[in-house]
Amino acid sequence: MATWKGVLFTGLVAAALTGCKVTATDTHYESDPDHFISGLFFDARDTGRHYPAESWALTNATEACRGEPLYFETSSGRVRVYGSPAYSETSFRAAASELERRIDGVLSRFQLRWPDFVEDRTAAAPYPRQVIGCLSPNVAQSEVASASLSAVAFHPYYGQWPPETGQIVSHELVHFVQENLSRYDAGYSLLPYWFSEGQAVVVAGEPVAPVYQHYDYDPLRDVIPGDAANTPYRFEHYGLAYRYLEKANGALAMTVLLEMVQLLDWDGGFDGEISTGESRAFVEAFNSAGLVDHWNNYLSFQRFRSEYHDLLSSSY
Missing domain, CATH: 3.40.30 (Glutaredoxin)
Structure with missing residues (x-):
């Protein structure tokens, strides 16, 4: 693992690189x-x-x-x-x-x-x-x-x-x-709650908030489940935040981002969290992955977090 992931990480850098949604109803599952x-x-x-x-x-x-x-x-x-x-x-x-x-x-x-x-x-x-x-x-x-x-x-x-x-x-x-x-052997998830749930919402085909409603919620502030407001539509906004990244960069880039987080966990040099609560491994991987905004300009994690609503406003 260390060899091929080290090659992947080096190449990408050189190139500029838990609560879940519940939608259950009172009727029952039917399958033969x-x-x-x-x-x-x-x-x-x-x-x-x-x-x-x-x-x-x-x-x-x-x-x-x-x-x-x-x-x-x-x-x-x-x-x-x-x-x-x-x-x-x-x-x-x-x-x-x-x-x-x-x-x-x-x-x-x-x-x-x-x-x-x-x-x-x-x-x-x-x-x-x-x-x-x-x-x-x-x-x-x-x-x-x-x-x-x-x-x-x-x-x-x-x-x-x-x-x-x-x-x-x-x-x-x-x-x-x-x-x-x-994750490699971290004892807890290294992904921000909004990212984890947003990706799950998009991949599972669940509803995503319309872009013009982005001011209704601040998804990137929900780093852990305890940060979330008691509003069910927040999951649609997690999906909106994640979809922005995937739309600008592609699904493969999101997969590579996850693999880079695992590499940093395996390396062991990026333990702990930054001041806003996100894991250092996630933030370092995000900043090293060469992600871009909808204008194809480099997008750091800090910029995405601070300019989220401005970015969404100008994307439609």
Whole structure:
């Protein structure tokens, strides 16, 4: 990892280089169990493939499967879902099918194929060639799914999933991909909350605020979930802020930005936060990535943060 990422970072510099949105309704998810992805059940006590135990890579929701030996693995071998034998076989298969069917679509928005993701994701994560799922009692019915670096947790009762489950899973898979591309072994996310949620909103195809409404909210001030105002439309503004960057620079540039954050985390020389709360790794990567505004002028993180509304005003 160190060699190829060092080459990537050097070349780019030389060239000038957690709360999630909930949209669940009261009606339920409908899918034909006969069309679930095929696979088999296994016991980790026989295979030795135990659920991840590294606390730095799990959250309260995804920690629920620690010590659970039962898992369902899809025929491709890419997806494995752990959980208590108290949960139905259908719930295991439904979660595995959602992950298997949606991961490629999410990765394509990052300009990645599955082999690229396997190569680029943090080598510190358990099972780098699999997407790990968890049927977790710590995921509320209204949330459906919740992602961490090592796993994606699901509400364990398939019959209670809402009809928009597919979109919610795609949103959470974005977070799973983000964390695997931007972290090496940091104990917390290195991405600002607005960026993490904004990218998830755009990639999952959720609503984005119209540009002319940009003054309604200041998304870049939401560095952590605790900074956010209690307004549901803030997610649309996170999407607006992220979409501005992607539109000016392209989706691949956003993926490279995440990989540069991971490289800086691996290097270990950019720990901590700057005065406004963002991780030093993210800010350094942003400033080194050669990002531009809609006029094709160099865009530093500090300028984007301070001139956000002026930039949006002049972009339409």
